[in-house]
Amino acid sequence: MSGINLKKLAQELGLSISSVSKALRDSYEISAETKKRVLAMAEKMNYQPNPFARGLRKNKSTTIAVVIPEIANNYFALAIDGIQLIAEQKGYHVLTYLTHEDYKNEVSTISHLQGGRVDGVLISLCGSNGNVKHLIDLQQTGIPVVFFDRVPEKMECPTVTTDDFAAGFTATEHLIKSGCKKIAYLRQTGFVSTTENRMKGYQAALTKYHLPIQSKFILECTNDDESNQLLIKKMLKQKGGPDGILSSIEKLAISTYYVCHEQKIKIPAQLKIVSFSCLRTASLLSPALTTITPPAFEIGKESAELLFQMIEKKSYGNRTDKIVIPSSLIVRKSSSDK
Amino acid sequence: MSGINLKKLAQELGLSISSVSKALRDSYEISAETKKRVLAMAEKMNYQPNPFARGLRKNKSTTIAVVIPEIANNYFALAIDGIQLIAEQKGYHVLTYLTHEDYKNEVSTISHLQGGRVDGVLISLCGSNGNVKHLIDLQQTGIPVVFFDRVPEKMECPTVTTDDFAAGFTATEHLIKSGCKKIAYLRQTGFVSTTENRMKGYQAALTKYHLPIQSKFILECTNDDESNQLLIKKMLKQKGGPDGILSSIEKLAISTYYVCHEQKIKIPAQLKIVSFSCLRTASLLSPALTTITPPAFEIGKESAELLFQMIEKKSYGNRTDKIVIPSSLIVRKSSSDK
DNA sequence: TCTATTCGCGAAAACGTTTTCGTAAATTTT
DNA sequence: AAAATTTACGAAAACGTTTTCGCGAATAGA
Numbered sequence: 001m002s003g004i005n006l007k008k009l010a011q012e013l014g015l016s017i018s019s020v021s022k023a024l025r026d027s028y029e030i031s032a033e034t035k036k037r038v039l040a041m042a043e044k045m046n047y048q049p050n051p052f053a054r055g056l057r058k059n060k061s062t063t064i065a066v067v068i069p070e071i072a073n074n075y076f077a078l079a080i081d082g083i084q085l086i087a088e089q090k091g092y093h094v095l096t097y098l099t100h101e102d103y104k105n106e107v108s109t110i111s112h113l114q115g116g117r118v119d120g121v122l123i124s125l126c127g128s129n130g131n132v133k134h135l136i137d138l139q140q141t142g143i144p145v146v147f148f149d150r151v152p153e154k155m156e157c158p159t160v161t162t163d164d165f166a167a168g169f170t171a172t173e174h175l176i177k178s179g180c181k182k183i184a185y186l187r188q189t190g191f192v193s194t195t196e197n198r199m200k201g202y203q204a205a206l207t208k209y210h211l212p213i214q215s216k217f218i219l220e221c222t223n224d225d226e227s228n229q230l231l232i233k234k235m236l237k238q239k240g241g242p243d244g245i246l247s248s249i250e251k252l253a254i255s256t257y258y259v260c261h262e263q264k265i266k267i268p269a270q271l272k273i274v275s276f277s278c279l280r281t282a283s284l285l286s287p288a289l290t291t292i293t294p295p296a297f298e299i300g301k302e303s304a305e306l307l308f309q310m311i312e313k314k315s316y317g318n319r320t321d322k323i324v325i326p327s328s329l330i331v332r333k334s335s336s337d338k
Numbered sequence: 339m340s341g342i343n344l345k346k347l348a349q350e351l352g353l354s355i356s357s358v359s360k361a362l363r364d365s366y367e368i369s370a371e372t373k374k375r376v377l378a379m380a381e382k383m384n385y386q387p388n389p390f391a392r393g394l395r396k397n398k399s400t401t402i403a404v405v406i407p408e409i410a411n412n413y414f415a416l417a418i419d420g421i422q423l424i425a426e427q428k429g430y431h432v433l434t435y436l437t438h439e440d441y442k443n444e445v446s447t448i449s450h451l452q453g454g455r456v457d458g459v460l461i462s463l464c465g466s467n468g469n470v471k472h473l474i475d476l477q478q479t480g481i482p483v484v485f486f487d488r489v490p491e492k493m494e495c496p497t498v499t500t501d502d503f504a505a506g507f508t509a510t511e512h513l514i515k516s517g518c519k520k521i522a523y524l525r526q527t528g529f530v531s532t533t534e535n536r537m538k539g540y541q542a543a544l545t546k547y548h549l550p551i552q553s554k555f556i557l558e559c560t561n562d563d564e565s566n567q568l569l570i571k572k573m574l575k576q577k578g579g580p581d582g583i584l585s586s587i588e589k590l591a592i593s594t595y596y597v598c599h600e601q602k603i604k605i606p607a608q609l610k611i612v613s614f615s616c617l618r619t620a621s622l623l624s625p626a627l628t629t630i631t632p633p634a635f636e637i638g639k640e641s642a643e644l645l646f647q648m649i650e651k652k653s654y655g656n657r658t659d660k661i662v663i664p665s666s667l668i669v670r671k672s673s674s675d676k
Numbered sequence: 677t678c679t680a681t682t683c684g685c686g687a688a689a690a691c692g693t694t695t696t697c698g699t700a701a702a703t704t705t706t
Numbered sequence: 707a708a709a710a711t712t713t714a715c716g717a718a719a720a721c722g723t724t725t726t727c728g729c730g731a732a733t734a735g736a
Contacts, residue, residue, distance in 0.1 A: 003479075005692055016716045021694060031714060046475070048453030052399070053692030055390035056721045063433075072419045072635075074410075081410045084436050093455070095401075096434050098422050115386030117431070137384070141341075257622050281617065284595050286624035297410075343722060354686045359724060369684060391722030394691045 004045050013041055024049075063093040064307060065118040067109055069101045069126045069150075074250065074278040075296045076124070079148065082300025083122060090308055092119075099126045101190075101223060107134045113143070120144040120307045125152060127190020144310035148303035149294070151193050158310070160303040160323040162294040164194050167327040168201025171246050171274045171292050176209050178335055180244030180272055184217040184235060186252040198248045198276065217242055221252055228255045236265060244335075247275035253289060272335040276327070288332035295325045342383050351379055362387075401431040402645060403456040405447055407439045407464045407488075412588065412616040413634045414462070417486065420638025421460060428646055430457075437464045439528075439561060445472045451481070458482040458645045463490060465528020482648035486641040487632070489531050496648070496659040498641035500632040502532050505665040506539025509584050509612045509630050514547050516673050518582030518610055522555040522573060524590040536586045536614065555580055559590055566593045574603060582673075585613035591627065610673040614665070626670035633663045 010020045015038070023030045023038035024047075030038075041047075055061050066083055068076045080096070087094045095118060099105040106126050111134065113121055121143060123135075132152045139145050139157065151159040175183050185202050187195045203213050219235055221228040232255055235241060247253040253275030257267075265271055267287055274290045282289040302323055310319055348358045353372070361368045361376035362385075368376075379385075393399050404421055406414045418434070425432045433456060437443040444464050449472065451459055459481060461473075470490045477483050477495065489497040513521050523540050525533045541551050557573055559566040570593055573579060585591035591613030595605075603609055605625055612628045620627040640661055648657055 007692080017693085018695080018717075019715055021692095022715085025694080029714065034714080046449070046452065048450065050394070050692050051453055051455045052390045052393035053721090054694075056388070056394055056691090056723085057693045057695085059721070061390070070419070071409075071422065072412075072415045077410045077415045080434075081408070081436075084409065084434070088436070093433050094435075095431050096418075096422070097432075098419075098426070111384070112386065114384065115389055117389045254619060254622065257619075261622070279619065281592060281595075281619055281623060284592065284599070284624060285619060285622050286626075288624075345722080355723085356687075356725080357685055359722095360685085363724085367684065372684080388722050391691090392724075394693085394721090395723045395725085397691070 004047050005050060006047075009038070009041060009045065009047055012045070013038060059116070061093075061117060061119050062091060063095055063118045064120045064122065064304075064311075065095045065097060065113055067097045067099060067106070067113075067121065067123040069099050069124065071096070071098055074280070075149070075294065078278055078296035079124070079300035079303075082297040082302075083304040086301055086304035086308065092308075101126045103128045110134045110138050113138060114141050118143070120146070120311045122146050122148060122303055122307055124148050125150040125192070127188065127192045130154075130191050144307055146303045146307040146310070148299055149194060153193060156320050158306055158319050158321045158323075160299050160306060160325070161194070162299065162327045163324050164197035164327075165201040165204070167276070167292045167294075167329070168198035168246070168248075169205045170201075170329050171276075172202045172205035173209070174290075174329060174331065175244040175246065175272055175274055175335060176205065176211065178244070178268075178272055178337070180242075181211065182214075182217065182240070182242045183211070183244040183246060184219060184242035186219050186221060186232070186245060186247040186249075186256070188249060188252075189220045189222060194276075195248050198246075202246055221255075225251065225255055228252060229259050232256050233259045233263060236260075236263065236271065242271070244272045245274070247273065247277075250275060250277040250279055253277060257285065257289075267334050268337055274329075274335050282330070283332055285334075287334050290330065290332045290335035292327045292329050294327045298325050342385050343388060344385075347376070347379060347383065347385055350383070351376060397454070399431075399455060399457050400429060401433055401456045402458045402460065402642075402649075403433045403435060403451055405435045405437060405444070405451075405459065405461040407437050407462065409434070409436055412618070413487070413632065416616055416634035417462070417638035417641075420635040420640075421642040424639055424642035424646065430646075439464045441466045448472045448476050451476060452479050456481070458484070458649045460484050460486060460641055460645055462486050463488040463530070465526065465530045468492075468529050482645055484641045484645040484648070486637055487532060491531060491534075494658050496644055496657050496661075498637050498644060498661040498663070499532070500637065500665045501662050502535035502665075503539040503542070505614070505630045505632075505667070506536035506584070506586075507543045508539075508667050509614075510540045510543035511547070512628075512667060512669065513582040513584060513610055513612055513673060514543065514549065516582070516606075516610055516675070518580075519549065520552075520555065520578070520580045521549070521582040521584060522557060522580035524557050524559060524570070524583060524585040524587075524594070526587060526590075527558045527560060532614075533586050536584075540584055559593075563589065563593055566590060567597050570594050571597045571601060574598075574601065574609065580609070582610045583612070585611065585615075588613060588615035588617055591615060595623065595627075605672050606675055612667075612673050620668070621670055623672075625672050628668065628670045628673035630665045630667050632665045636663050 006017045006020050010017045020038055023035045084094055097109045132155050135152055146158050148160040151161055185199055206213050245256055260267055267273055277291040278293055278296050282291045344355045344358050348355045358376055361373045422432055435447045470493050473490055484496050486498040489499055523537055544551050583594055598605055605611055615629040616631055616634050620629045
């Protein structure tokens with residue numbers, strides 16, 4: 001398309017293709033004077049090397065893939081921001097793929113990534129039954145892969161996550177200390193590592209404080225906001241309903257807020273709420289929402305940095321780093337009467 | 339890397355490379371039986387064609403680029419969501435580039451895009467002095483380019499935007515009808531088409547209702563939240579400060595909220611606020627924020643669709659479509675006393 | 677039966693790079 | 707002055723596809 005390639009440059013300069021190529025790559029084989037001429041002409045003609053020819057020849061794409069469940073999500077948007085920052089520094093391009101929380105999409109996306117389109121892959125998994133064959137296949141092609149946030153269980157692989165168990169525990173403990181006796185856990189359906197680990201932390205806290213673990217207080221939600229609101233409303237209005245809620249994802253807390261507004265349920269007087277969330281307006285909500293905030297940007301950065309270590313040092317064969325960056329509990333009105 | 343290519347497939351099958359290639363592309367030159375054998379073997383060996391070889395040969399990347407100022411932004415995250423949706427349908431890959439609101443980054447990103455890495459480009463510009471040389475250069479390489487949301491002035495090009503002028507007018511009119519006499523306009527610095535057009539709408543509304551256009555009520559903000567808060571606080575606390583605010587971008591409205599919370603300025607009693615915003619929790623804020631919501635997802639979708647029309651029909655030489663999708667004013671507590 | 681046509685496949689060129697190798701001329705060493 | 711080395715460049719192969727062309731063999735037409 002662009003039409004300007006090494007051949008034309010060489011013609012214009014009265015040099016061979018190989019000499020021009022070497023001059024542009026600053027090879028010692030080319031005299032300083034010739035290099036200057038070539039650089040000047042390349043600049044003048046606005047030469048850009050064809051990435052496909054280069055990629056084919058060098059078997060390198062200078063591109064990484066990021067596979068995430070969704071993009072219109074404060075967490076993932078921040079994570080991508082961090083990833084892009086590192087990629088830019090390294091001069092890499094970033095391909096983004098969305099799985100839309102659909103396992104089939106994840107499988108097909110990953111299979112398309114085997115062809116050498118990218119030099120490395122960053123993934124945050126979508127909900128599944130735990131089948132990781134596609135992930136192992138990808139790993140076995142030799143391409144560096146780093147998992148972040150939602151990672152596979154029972155698989156040797158490098159991961160960057162937050163301390164979900166501890167965060168779930170701390171959040172639950174906070175609710176208990178705020179006076180809650182019946183704490184519900186809101187989660188999405190399907191197996192997702194973060195959701196599971198946060199729930200384990202939640203259950204551990206209940207156990208520590210001798211509160212019963214009740215299945216009716218573990219609410220499995222869907223991908224549809226409206227039906228989630230119905231589920232939440234039903235749980236809140238039932239006899240012996242919860243006096244506290246720990247939401248494992250932001251949007252379920254939002255749905256809870258809507259239900260409470262509509263049903264005139266007073267937060268925090270009647271119901272205390274804590275949610276995992278990267279919402280920047282948490283403190284402006286009515287009432288301000290207590291959050292456990294995962295360091296999304298940092299997780300993105302760290303996972304990209306780890307990936308580039310693997311890409312550059314070719315040491316991915318045996319890397320199984322487990323990087324954990326803690327979340328922070330930020331207490332606001334929604335969980336405290338004061 | 340992946341190591342499995344046409345040559346190996348051909349060896350395994352006892353066929354020539356060209357026959358295997360043709361069989362995979364379902365050529366009429368190959369018998370049905372052979373095709374079956376080839377397909378089966380390709381499946382079995384998990385063959386993925388090398389995208390660089392194909393791209394080089396066909397001079398086609400099946401990839402588009404999206405260039406935006408930032409990603410951790412409700413508007414752009416939604417727009418990308420819409421773009422990705424269409425790209426997935428078309429079987430295209432999406433490269434994302436962030437300019438971080440820095441004109442230099444925009445220029446260099448775009449120059450890198452000339453090399454044939456992508457088949458089309460979607461751009462939302464960052465603030466600038468209006469210099470569009472780099473954009474014209476890009477266009478002149480023949481690559482299809484569609485601008486969305488923040489588009490260049492004075493340049494023949496296809497654009498997908500919202501009705502910024504009308505939206506600015508409507509929002510201002512709404513504030514006036516809610517009783518505001520001194521309405522401030524919050525904007526970022528630098529030339530950005532949306533900001534300018536919204537401001538023109540704001541000014542037109544003031545004029546229509548015989549209110550003065552005062553430069554002290556047009557607040558140019560920076561990229562730093564803290565200094566923006568200082569600027570806003572200063573304006574609000576001055577003698578004869580505004581009784582209404584129209585914010586051209588979400589984050590300035592958020593900063594205003596913080597200032598009001600801190601300074602105990604009552605919204606909407608003392609100050610009414612309307613903001614352009616895609617914030618999904620607008621109605622849960624304290625108080626609920628009146629928004630003009632641009633159809634970010636649809637703008638993303640439409641611009642991607644337009645781009646693919648240009649890519650597929652090669653009709654981009656003379657395309658200068660101007661698609662406009664209206665924003666919607668959603669009145670909430672922050673601008674109404676009732 | 678002889679000639680056209682179709683069918684099924686292979687050889688080879690081309691895409692634009694990078695890189696290895698070869699080689700004249702210039703320079704240095706002996 | 708002859709030999710060795712260095713300098714500066716060009717020729718050509720290679721990366722993995724796609725695609726044009728050619729060509730036997732099988733089939734159809736006369």
